[in-house]
Amino acid sequence: MSDRPAIHDVRLTDLFRFEDERGAVLHHLRNDDPTFTGFGECYFSEIVSGAVKAWKRHQHQAQQLAVPVGRVRFVVYDDRDGSPSRGALDVVDLGRPDDYQRLLIPAGLWYGFRCLGDRSALIANCADVPHDPEDNEIVEPEDAPIPYAW
Amino acid sequence: MSDRPAIHDVRLTDLFRFEDERGAVLHHLRNDDPTFTGFGECYFSEIVSGAVKAWKRHQHQAQQLAVPVGRVRFVVYDDRDGSPSRGALDVVDLGRPDDYQRLLIPAGLWYGFRCLGDRSALIANCADVPHDPEDNEIVEPEDAPIPYAW
Numbered sequence: 001m002s003d004r005p006a007i008h009d010v011r012l013t014d015l016f017r018f019e020d021e022r023g024a025v026l027h028h029l030r031n032d033d034p035t036f037t038g039f040g041e042c043y044f045s046e047i048v049s050g051a052v053k054a055w056k057r058h059q060h061q062a063q064q065l066a067v068p069v070g071r072v073r074f075v076v077y078d079d080r081d082g083s084p085s086r087g088a089l090d091v092v093d094l095g096r097p098d099d100y101q102r103l104l105i106p107a108g109l110w111y112g113f114r115c116l117g118d119r120s121a122l123i124a125n126c127a128d129v130p131h132d133p134e135d136n137e138i139v140e141p142e143d144a145p146i147p148y149a150w
Numbered sequence: 151m152s153d154r155p156a157i158h159d160v161r162l163t164d165l166f167r168f169e170d171e172r173g174a175v176l177h178h179l180r181n182d183d184p185t186f187t188g189f190g191e192c193y194f195s196e197i198v199s200g201a202v203k204a205w206k207r208h209q210h211q212a213q214q215l216a217v218p219v220g221r222v223r224f225v226v227y228d229d230r231d232g233s234p235s236r237g238a239l240d241v242v243d244l245g246r247p248d249d250y251q252r253l254l255i256p257a258g259l260w261y262g263f264r265c266l267g268d269r270s271a272l273i274a275n276c277a278d279v280p281h282d283p284e285d286n287e288i289v290e291p292e293d294a295p296i297p298y299a300w
Contacts, residue, residue: 022203023196023270030191030280039189041180042276044218046173053172068194069219069272120173122219124274126192130180 005092007078008085011035011104012092015066028066028102029126035104037062040129046122047072047115052150054112057137062128063105070121071095074103077110077146089148095121110139110146155242157228158235161185161254162242165216178216178252179276185254187212190279196272197222197265202300204262207287212278213255220271221245224253227260227296239298245271260289260296 005012013035018025029036040061047053047070054075065074076090092103093116105111115121129135141150155162163185168175179186190211197203197220204225215224226240242253243266255261265271279285291300 021198022201023198023265024194026194026196028192028194031189032280039181039276042178042192042274044174044176044178044216044274046176046218048171048173051172066194068196068274115173122272124192124194124218126189126276130182 005090006085006088007076007090007109008083009106010076010090010109013102015100015102017096017100026068026100028124029064035064038128040127041131042124042126044122044124046120047113048120049115049118052112052114052141054141054150055110055139055144055146056112057110058107058135060107060129060132060135062107064126065094065103065105066124067094067121068096068124070119071116072113072121072123073116074111074113075148076105077148079110079145080108110144112150114150155240156235156238157226157240157259158233159256160226160240160259163252165250165252167246167250176218176250178274179214185214188278190277191281192274192276194272194274196270197263198270199265199268202262202264202291204291204300205260205289205294205296206262207260208257208285210257210279210282210285212257214276215244215253215255216274217244217271218246218274220269221266222271222273223264223266225262225298226255227298229260230258260294262300264300
């Protein structure tokens with residue numbers, strides 16, 4: 001577990017990789033992990049080279065993110081009333097081999113991501129509750145009150 | 151839901167894909183899906199072009215498999231005592247865009263897979279219980295009593 005994230009309750013956890021000449025085995029999340037709070041849905045978000053998907057915020061859903069393919073920059077911003085880290089911003093790059101980690105983004109935080117490098121990347125998310133359109137807030141980068149330029 | 155698999159309790163389910171110029175969103179498994187029986191662990195198995203990983207069998211763990219990257223051939227063999235489909239063998243190819251489906255392999259079946267095509271593929275698995283080395287049987291292809299040549 002890294003202590004890099006500045007935002008309260010954001011967690012970055014080293015994940016096990018087993019390299020094999022036929023292809024690696026890569027862990028993501030187990031139900032006995034200290035950060036596991038439930039399984040709602042697993043889905044994937046592909047992101048093409050240079051593309052940005054931002055900003056998103058969920059009132060109830062927490063994200064458990066890993067990047068098994070390619071390399072992705074995540075930016076997380078804390079605008080939560082009463083948060084001890086309100087105003088903090090984290091930038092976390094994930095990808096193999098050196099940064100194969102799981103990023104936990106709790107509910108209530110703004111986040112977005114950009115594909116780094118020259119090939120598409122794949123993000124896997126084991127969210128703690130299933131996707132609910134009512135819980136899903138999206139703001140275009142130019143309209144967001146977030147001190148970060150993509 | 152397809153009725154293609156010949157083996158009792160093997161399930162093949164069409165999955166939602168949302169195409170986007172920045173990269174697709176790809177569903178895998180929700181906790182309210184009719185085939186969901188619990189969340190033990192999510193992990194990924196990468197498989198390089200032409201490689202085979204076979205044969206595996208679990209006494210207790212069921213596999214919920216999707217292929218978000220590349221194309222993979224799965225072979226499943228039913229050698230279960232008392233199964234109504236004992237002796238049956240299923241061959242299922244998964245991959246986008248035409249075969250983006252989830253393959254449920256219940257506990258007790260032999261299975262293996264080969265990467266199809268000229269690039270590495272990624273298999274994601276939302277298994278219903280966490281990995282347990284005691285539950286994990288592996289037999290080399292040449293030693294397995296299975297009527298399939300990789």
